[in-house]
Amino acid sequence: MIIKNFKAFNGQHCETTTTGSLLYQLDINLSEPMLFGLGEGLGYIFWNMKIMDFPFIGGRIKPDILTENICRNLNLNLEVKETSSIKKAWENVKVNIVQGKAVGLKLDCYHLDYFTTKIHFAGHYASIYGYDEKLAYLNDTNQQGRQARTTLKNLELARNEKGPMSSKNLSYTISKNEKLPELEKAIKSAIQNNANDFLNPQIKNIGYKGIYKTSSEIKKWFKTSENIKKDFQTSASLMENGGTGGSLFRNIYRDFLKESGELIESNELLKASEKYDTIAKLWKNVADLFIKIGETEDIKYVNQTSEILVELSELEKKTMEELKKASA
Template identity: 65%
Template sequence: MNKNSLKNSGLKIEESKMIIENLKPFDGQHCETTATGTLLRQLNIELSEPMLFGLGEGLGFIFWNMKSMNFPFIGGRIKPDVLTQNIARNLNLELTVKETSSTEKAWENVKTLINSGQIVGLKLDCFHLEYFSRPFHFAGHYAAIYGYDNDNAFLVDTKQQGRQVKTTLKSLAMARAEKGPMASKNLFYTLKLSDKKFDLKKAIPTAIKNNATEYLNPPITNIGYKGIYKTSSEIIKWFNTSKDLENDFKTTAALMEKAGTGGALFRNLYRDFLKESYDLLQIDEIKCGQEAFVEIAELWTSVVQLFEKVSHTKDFKYILQASDILKSISSKEKQAMELLGRI
């Protein structure tokens, strides 16, 4: 591709700089839907973040003690990578995912795609990203890259992280190559249209039923509704053994409500997905499920608020209150997903 054709395709090129100028950054709260949503917008597919999360069959739960974190990880979604796989399948898109252990090859592969005008999704450990104000090791983070120069990579991340951001090429290489839980070998991915159109009216019920089946059949007891119930007792152990109650529960509360890992944010997204789906399909079970998740989302926010109170007061009574609410959430989510599985 010569410079003239690059210019005509909406790209700006210099000897050591490439920016995809006709970028339409996705405005999202959750990292993987934000990155994948940005790739979709380049294909002129405009869907809301709740719709992407729902089509990604994204609702889940995990409580996990990771060696890389000083406190337990509370996750409210299915495992990394699978969300985008589900979106691509339900929208009949071609998803290409590649990994390599070579840092140099990893960058050359992405650079070649950007030079051809292709926005690329990246999987990263956000600890190394310089625009994170409170860095922590989490290797299941996603961003879309749309340009670079001699020193920096230009990314689309969540609105909490600044939306259109930059980080040095060195820091990006470290973020892509980091090892540990949820990490991949410099993973990157692209999306392309296929010769098959997608039909939301067919894709939505399929995604809902698939998500319900997955959620209701957890392989181990720290996943799904069973994991939420287990968390109700695990947080008591955590309170009694924590070496830094203030930081542990403050950080967890922020992650759960805002940063796209824990319960509250994802329940809000799933609630809104069900609302959009009911408006389109008028299926009664979807409406009942949506109403259930209105309450469930509020309960998750209550848990977050209690974690914040634990952080400020170190008072055990707030942990006991959070434990009781988690037991209730476990039961309510199980019932809601059983209902949705019958559509």
């Protein structure tokens, strides 16, 4: 059973690509940066736990919330289903596919056949638009393949995996309520909410405070790491190539601000877009320095990175404060 005339969304980030595919089925055609911005997606987290091989540096809000925000800002109905029953989980998908409705899935990419790099990450998303006796047909990011295939058994394992960021066989569908709100109003509301969230972190390892904290934490990380090359270079790869669009999602948010500024004729948003272009380049410098740290194991590159992170913390804080005023 394969949905006829399924339109695949071309994207760099898994959750916006998945949700974008579902919105295509509703004839809602928005760019990936616009979806990311309407999802109030920009964020920051430095996450370190004893069970982790090395600290995680993230540049967006936590999984699931982005799609919730998109649907709220566009007045759409989001239906999320979770279950510990593997059989019920598959029925939740099948019933929609039979009705010609694509379904968003949350997965651990480790089990997916088409992923060549085998790492456990249970916060991955893909949309399913068909299946047969052996295979599931998925739409994934440009990097992973828009016509992806995986066995039904491995899809089952990917959906039912446990661990950080995992959910209980989560699937979701989206439907229209009434007419869509004015995009200008939705954009301003999303920017305002994203700015408030970024500027008022509940704990010191998220938002602009998290960036500042990382400036000192990477020095501790460098001293305690058992494999400096692997730790820092893997982190750099995730920051640049892990579905972030480069520069830890700052490129995508820059493009959202530019598109929004042109759409609603706002010089303030266009100026903020230019500032995020500078911010994005600084994050690329951080990733490049992480590579050098791995290659040389020289503390001087750690210190250089620390200085850039202090600068980034202040620059992102200031730019978000300006966005908060511009979207009021």
